[in-house]
Amino acid sequence: MKYLDEFSDPELARNLVDQIKDATSRRWSIMEVCGGQTHSIIRHGIDQLLPETIEMIHGPGCPVCVTPLEVIDKALEIASRPGVIFCSFGDMLRVPGSAKDLFQVKSQGGDVRVVYSPLDALKIAKDNPDKEVVFFGIGFETTAPANAMTVYEAKRRGIENFSLLVSHVLVPPAISAIMESPTCRVQAFLAAGHVCTVMGTDEYPPLCDKYGIPIVVTGFEPLDILEGIRRTVLQLESGRHELENAYPRAVQDTGNPAAKAMLLDVFDVTDRAWRGIGVIPSSGWRLSHAYRDYDAEHRFAVTDIHTEESAVCRSGEVLQGQIKPHECEAFGTLCTPRNPLGATMVSSEGACAAYYLYRRLEVTNA
Amino acid sequence: MCLAVPGKITSIEDRDGTLMSIVDFGGIKKDVCLQYIPDAEVGQYVVVHVGFALQRLDEESAMRTLAEFEHLGVLKEEFGDGFELAAKQAGLTNPEVLS
Amino acid sequence: MPEDPTTIDMESWVCPAPLRDAPNIVMGHGGGGAMSAELIEHLFLPAFGPAADAGMGDSAVVDIGGARLAFSTDSFVVKPMVFPGGTIGDLAVNGTVNDLAMAGARPMVMSTAFILEEGTPLDEIARVAQALGTAALAAGVKLVTGDTKVVDSGHGDGVYINTAGIGLVDERADIRPQRATPGDVVIISGDIGVHGVAVMSCREGLEFATTVASDTAPLHGLVAAMLDTGADIHVLRDPTRGGVAATLNEIAKTAKTGISLDERTFPIPADVRDACGLLGLDPLYVANEGKLLAFVPAEDADRVLAAMRAHPAGTRATVIGECVTDHPGMVSAKTALGGTRVVDLPIGEQLPRIC
Numbered sequence: 001m002k003y004l005d006e007f008s009d010p011e012l013a014r015n016l017v018d019q020i021k022d023a024t025s026r027r028w029s030i031m032e033v034c035g036g037q038t039h040s041i042i043r044h045g046i047d048q049l050l051p052e053t054i055e056m057i058h059g060p061g062c063p064v065c066v067t068p069l070e071v072i073d074k075a076l077e078i079a080s081r082p083g084v085i086f087c088s089f090g091d092m093l094r095v096p097g098s099a100k101d102l103f104q105v106k107s108q109g110g111d112v113r114v115v116y117s118p119l120d121a122l123k124i125a126k127d128n129p130d131k132e133v134v135f136f137g138i139g140f141e142t143t144a145p146a147n148a149m150t151v152y153e154a155k156r157r158g159i160e161n162f163s164l165l166v167s168h169v170l171v172p173p174a175i176s177a178i179m180e181s182p183t184c185r186v187q188a189f190l191a192a193g194h195v196c197t198v199m200g201t202d203e204y205p206p207l208c209d210k211y212g213i214p215i216v217v218t219g220f221e222p223l224d225i226l227e228g229i230r231r232t233v234l235q236l237e238s239g240r241h242e243l244e245n246a247y248p249r250a251v252q253d254t255g256n257p258a259a260k261a262m263l264l265d266v267f268d269v270t271d272r273a274w275r276g277i278g279v280i281p282s283s284g285w286r287l288s289h290a291y292r293d294y295d296a297e298h299r300f301a302v303t304d305i306h307t308e309e310s311a312v313c314r315s316g317e318v319l320q321g322q323i324k325p326h327e328c329e330a331f332g333t334l335c336t337p338r339n340p341l342g343a344t345m346v347s348s349e350g351a352c353a354a355y356y357l358y359r360r361l362e363v364t365n366a
Numbered sequence: 367m368c369l370a371v372p373g374k375i376t377s378i379e380d381r382d383g384t385l386m387s388i389v390d391f392g393g394i395k396k397d398v399c400l401q402y403i404p405d406a407e408v409g410q411y412v413v414v415h416v417g418f419a420l421q422r423l424d425e426e427s428a429m430r431t432l433a434e435f436e437h438l439g440v441l442k443e444e445f446g447d448g449f450e451l452a453a454k455q456a457g458l459t460n461p462e463v464l465s
Numbered sequence: 466m467p468e469d470p471t472t473i474d475m476e477s478w479v480c481p482a483p484l485r486d487a488p489n490i491v492m493g494h495g496g497g498g499a500m501s502a503e504l505i506e507h508l509f510l511p512a513f514g515p516a517a518d519a520g521m522g523d524s525a526v527v528d529i530g531g532a533r534l535a536f537s538t539d540s541f542v543v544k545p546m547v548f549p550g551g552t553i554g555d556l557a558v559n560g561t562v563n564d565l566a567m568a569g570a571r572p573m574v575m576s577t578a579f580i581l582e583e584g585t586p587l588d589e590i591a592r593v594a595q596a597l598g599t600a601a602l603a604a605g606v607k608l609v610t611g612d613t614k615v616v617d618s619g620h621g622d623g624v625y626i627n628t629a630g631i632g633l634v635d636e637r638a639d640i641r642p643q644r645a646t647p648g649d650v651v652i653i654s655g656d657i658g659v660h661g662v663a664v665m666s667c668r669e670g671l672e673f674a675t676t677v678a679s680d681t682a683p684l685h686g687l688v689a690a691m692l693d694t695g696a697d698i699h700v701l702r703d704p705t706r707g708g709v710a711a712t713l714n715e716i717a718k719t720a721k722t723g724i725s726l727d728e729r730t731f732p733i734p735a736d737v738r739d740a741c742g743l744l745g746l747d748p749l750y751v752a753n754e755g756k757l758l759a760f761v762p763a764e765d766a767d768r769v770l771a772a773m774r775a776h777p778a779g780t781r782a783t784v785i786g787e788c789v790t791d792h793p794g795m796v797s798a799k800t801a802l803g804g805t806r807v808v809d810l811p812i813g814e815q816l817p818r819i820c
Contacts (some may be wrong), residue, residue, distance in 0.1 A: 001392040001739045003411060003428050012435040013802050021439055024385040035820050036368050047806010051374045061717050064820060088814030089416070090745075107491040116671050116744065116817055117417025119399060142368035143819060146418040149401055153384060194368035196411060220368075222802055223435055249428040250370075250413045259402045302444055337809075338499050369819055371743045388674075393736040394666075395674035417818055449755055 003249070007221035008044075016226035017049045024232050029055045029185045030232055031178070031321055033171055034140075034192035035062030035350065038222050042354040044222050052359025054233065057185065057321035058351040060174055061192055063139045064091045065319060065343040065350045066274040069169045069307040072097040075136055076105055078300045085111045085128060087121035090134040094346050098308040105279045117334040118150035118164075125162035134296045137166045142169050144285060145259040148266035150288070151294050153189070163297035166287050169272055171195050172203045173283035179211040183322055188236055189217040190228045193247040194324065198263075210240045219247040266291055275309075275343055276316030315342035318351050325355040332356060370415035372423045373398070375408050389414055476580035476814055493541075497706025497752075498811035502656070502715070524564045526634055533556035533634040534572035537561060541626040546593060549663045550678030551754075553624060554597030555660065559681045559754060561630035562604045566685035567701040569638025569692060572604060575630040578612040584625045589745060593624055604683035606630070617727030626750050632685075637692050643697035649788040650766040651792070652759045655708055655781040658737040671744065671817060687778040694772045697764035703757050708750040709785075709813050712758055713796045715811040726786035726798040728810065744817035749808060751815070760788065 032038060032156055038058045041047050042285045047056050050215050076097045079086035084261065088103070093114065106112040111131075113302060115121050127135035137147040147164060154162040171192055191204060196217045204215045204259040214235035218228025228246045245251055249319065272284025314328045325331050325344070335341040337353050344350035347365050373389035378400060379384070389398040389412065400406055400420045412419035493500040510517050524537030541557045557577065565572045577597065581590065587752065601608050659680040664673045691698060700720075704712040717724045733748045741748050755778065761769050766784065773779030786798075796808040 001370060001742055002374070003423055003425070005738075006428075006740065008801065010801050010803070011434075012432075012438075015435060034368060039820075043443055043806055044802050045799070045800045045806060046802065049802060049805040060414055062820060064787055071460045089819045091818045093816060103491045103493060104489070107489040114671075114816055117399075119417050139819065140368065142370065142415055142420070145402060145420065146399075146416045149399060149418065157382065192368060194370045194413070194415060196418065197370070227431075227435070247423045249431060250372075252421070252424075256402055259420065262402075327376065357807060373744055392739040393675060393677075394739045394743055396672075396743065 001219065004221060007219070009222040009223065011060050012227055013222050016223060016230055017051060020049050020054070020226065020230050020233055021239060023230065024053055025237060026316050027053045027055070028187055028233060029057055030188045030190060030229060031057040031059045031186040032190040032225070033059040033175065034195070034220075036189075036194075036349055037061070037192070037218065037225060038108070038224065039354055040220050040225055046222060046225055050229070053088070053272040054229070058354075059178070059189075059321060060274060060277060060319035060320070061140065061171065062239065062319075062344070062350050063143070063169055063345065064095055064314065065154045066096065066169055067092075067138050067167050067343070068273040068275050068277065069098060069309060070273070070305055071165070072133045073305045073307055074297065074302045075165055076100060076102065077096075077213075077302050077305070078134055078296060079110045079302070083132055084123055084137070085113060085133045086132050087113050087115050087118075087124060087133060089138070090114045092136055092138065095343050096346065097339055098306065118147050122150050122154055122159060122162055125159050129161060129190050131161060132299075133162050134300075135162070135164050137164045138170055140171060140195050141199050141228050142192070142194065142197070144263055144267065145198055145256070148262045150202055151291055152262065152266060154294055161345045163294050163296040163299045166267075166285065167272070168267065168285035168356070170269075170283050170285070171275065172207060173280050174274070175215075175273070177277070177280045177283070178320060179207075179273065180318060186213070186294070186321060188214040188216070188232045190232065191215050192222070193217055193219040193251060195357065196245075196247070196255065198256050198259050200260075201243055201245060201251065201253050208243050214241050215243050217243070217251050219250065231366045258320075269307070275317045276313075278316075310341040313342035315344040315352065317349075320346050325352040328352070368415060369418060370413045372410050372411050372413055374399075375406060378406070378408060389419070440464070466812070477649070479691070481511055495706075496713050496811060501706075502810075508614060508662055509723060514588040516775055524568045524570070524632075526568050526570075526760075528792045533636070535565045535568040535632040535634050536629070536630040536762060537564035537568075538627070541565060541628070542622065543727055544622055545624050545664075546589065548762065550660075551681045552593050553595040553626060553681075554593040554595070555600045556628045556754060557628050558597055558600035559683050561628040562683045562685055563703045563755075563757070565632035566677065566683070566688045567690060567703055568632070568634060569640045569686075569698070569701070570632030570634040571689070572606040572630055572632040572683075572685055573627050574607045574609045575601070576610045576612075577608055578627040580625040580627070581613065581615050581616070582623050583618040585614055587685050588623065593626075597626075600683070604685070605646050607717070607785055616767070635689070635692055637695075638697055638698070642700050642702065642719040644718045645716050645722050645724075645760045645788055646699065646762075647722055647788045648763050649699055649760040649789045650763055650784055651713070651724060651726070651786040651788065652761065652766070652770060652773070653732065653783055653785050654757045654759070654779045655755075656685070656732045656734045656737070657704070657756065658741060658748035660749040660754040661708070661736050662740045664752070665744070666740070673740065674742065674767055675736055675740060677734075680753065681753040682778055684755065684757050684778055687757070687773060687776045690772045690776045691769050691780075693758065694765070694768045696769045698759060698761055698765075700760035701757055704753045705792045706752050708748070708752060709758065710747075710796070710808050713808065716758075717793045717796050720788075721787040723757065723792040724786055724796040725789045725791070727795065728798050728800050730783055730785045730794055732781050732783050732805055737766075745819070746815055746817065750811050763787075
């Protein structure tokens with residue numbers, strides 16, 4: 001793929017790694033917020049190439065991992081109802097709720113369908129007028145415009161048998177929450193490139209100033225990640241704490257104004273519980289009043305949810321970068337991708353799953 | 367999060383009042399909603415996430431970035447890698463992981 | 466052994482929790498990965514009891530009246546029935562032919578049993594049957610017996626096909642997964658990820674336009690060419706569901722050997738890579754047809770590779786790795802950047818992701 005493959009070039013990667021090595025004179029701890037970045041780092045072995053003085057702390061940027069247990073349980077309940085076609089991104093199918101997951105709901109007769117885009121769910125609604133179609137609208141700011149446009153279209157075209165179960169989460173409040181944590185070791189952030197593609201970069205300089213940390217907007221391919229780390233190290237070494245854009249081909253300072261306008265119209269900011277972390281104020285989006293009729297939580301008044309997390313799971317600490325996955329006692333034994341106790345082991349970009357899938361050799365030998 | 371990939375717009379049309387396009391990802395073509403980049407043109411590259419174009423891909427910027435990465439390597443060749451030079455002088459093989 | 470053969474006493478199993486947690490079949494059980502393996506190991510084999518004599522290969526080699534025969538069975542449930550490059554009919558023949566070929570056998574005869582969904586248009590069935598007949602002729606295998614059943618509308622997805630095949634095992638062949646040994650070279654016969662992408666491109670909710678067409682093809686000719694070199698071929702397997710990753714993991718586990726791959730050598734066509742990039746899939750886990758993995762002793766590798774490349778079904782044959790003494794039972798890969806990653810057994814189906 002053009003403008004993608006070139007950014008995996010091993011020779012150029014080597015140049016960047018050398019530059020990072022030359023620039024690093026002491027220990028630094030950098031957090032990559034985005035789960036897609038975590039996945040890329042571990043899958044390509046980028047952290048194995050970095051000087052050992054640089055520690056990459058894996059952040060909570062995996063919307064699958066942080067979707068609150070209560071919302072998962074609501075999704076499972078709605079999906080179990082006859083007459084409902086429950087559509088979702090593939091990522092969510094194996095996330096464990098208190099008692100089961102969407103795959104099991106499907107096996108018990110629920111009509112659960114994987115789609116690539118929320119617009120596919122809208123089409124299913126149009127093609128099945130006698131069914132209620134619900135789309136599981138999770139994700140960070142990157143995915144919100146797609147979900148927003150879909151519910152906007154549903155309203156505009158009067159497709160009334162469609163509704164959205166929303167659980168969006170926002171990055172800047174997460175950065176604040178992490179920095180406010182008393183055990184925080186993070187000294188700099190790689191900001192999530194595609195989140196900034198939508199939102200632009202102006203939410204970040206105030207965070208740089210408030211916490212005295214560099215924030216570098218970073219992409220996802222190996223060269224992009226290495227470049228993000230390189231610029232971060234240069235800032236750390238020279239005592240700067242600024243917002244930098246290391247992904248200019250896809251990120252403009254102003255983001256996408258049309259998308260931002262739609263987001264303002266369709267969503268309202270809300271407090272959100274992040275699974276494994278807790279409630280972060282004003283860290284989520286829910287449907288605004290104008291779209292109340294298309295809100296699945298209202299349409300399917302789901303009550304009687306009793307959530308129950310695994311007592312053993314430490315995904316919260318992993319998500320906040322306090323422990324590495326293999327430091328959890330359950331890692332690889334009680335908790336595996338086959339039998340995940342928490343969401344960080346289910347999602348392909350959850351840190352625990354990434355470590356299990358790609359790193360078992362080292363962490364078991366270590 | 368956010369698996370978004372770059373592709374080239376090959377056609378644009380209005381479908382039921384929504385601006386849609388067919389985007390070519392190097393041989394794979396998919397329907398992509400263009401509502402968020404209404405002034406996009408055929409032949410331009412866009413970054414696509416779950417069936418929506420989120421932003422134009424700045425081709426010049428992409429080429430500049432790649433050129434910068436290459437330039438870093440050129441600088442190194444001109445001036446050499448300090449560690450490699452020292453290792454050679456000491457008669458040791460370079461324990462570089464990438465070699 | 467339970468007295469009532471239809472009652473399964475779950476409590477008496479030795480195996481751990483997984484199956485008991487999910488009391489129903491889920492789609493993952495058909496994915497060719499860990500869940501499928503568990504179902505066989507922890508449900509079917511114990512339930513069959515002493516009557517079961519199942520090895521771990523794709524087909525069974527049995528001695529009957531002095532003749533060494535390979536016997537295999539398979540079911541084809543692919544949706545949609547027709548996809549770029551083929552139909553369920555082609556898959557049915559080539560799938561069976563290849564299972565036999567992987568034991569070093571020449572396919573002789575096969576059966577075809579159809580389960581038809583009420584309401585399926587007759588011309589669609591005819592198209593599938595014709596494709597099946599054409600593929601059988603091309604593969605030189607005779608269709609000698611069959612069966613037809615019809616199920617209520619709403620079941621059966623149009624057509625399900627079950628086949629069984631019998632072949633004559635080449636006397637030079639001793640091909641079993643247990644024979645994979647450290648030092649063996651691992652060869653793939655051509656491009657990977659092709660079939661899975663072709664089928665996915667027409668699946669509802671994922672449709673995309675592509676020129677990728679399924680690579681379904683019979684491989685017994687290629688296997689014969691490989692045997693003709695006189696090389697001692699240790700293992701042959703066609704990486705279907707679960708992709709190259711699933712197959713290599715199964716072999717590693719059965720033979721208790723480690724396998725080490727080099728990512729830079731994987732022959733992945735650009736359009737497969739792009740489709741996988743778009744959906745967030747790893748080509749190593751995508752299904753293949755018309756491809757085989759071979760484990761050969763290092764000293765035989767060059768001539769086997771040459772013979773493969775000289776054959777139409779193996780022109781892009783490539784060495785992708787080797788068996789090692791490290792990490793027995795696990796598969797690792799050196800990444801293009803020089804790092805290392807584990808290539809794990811897939812759990813269930815691979816799903817497109819947004820993250």
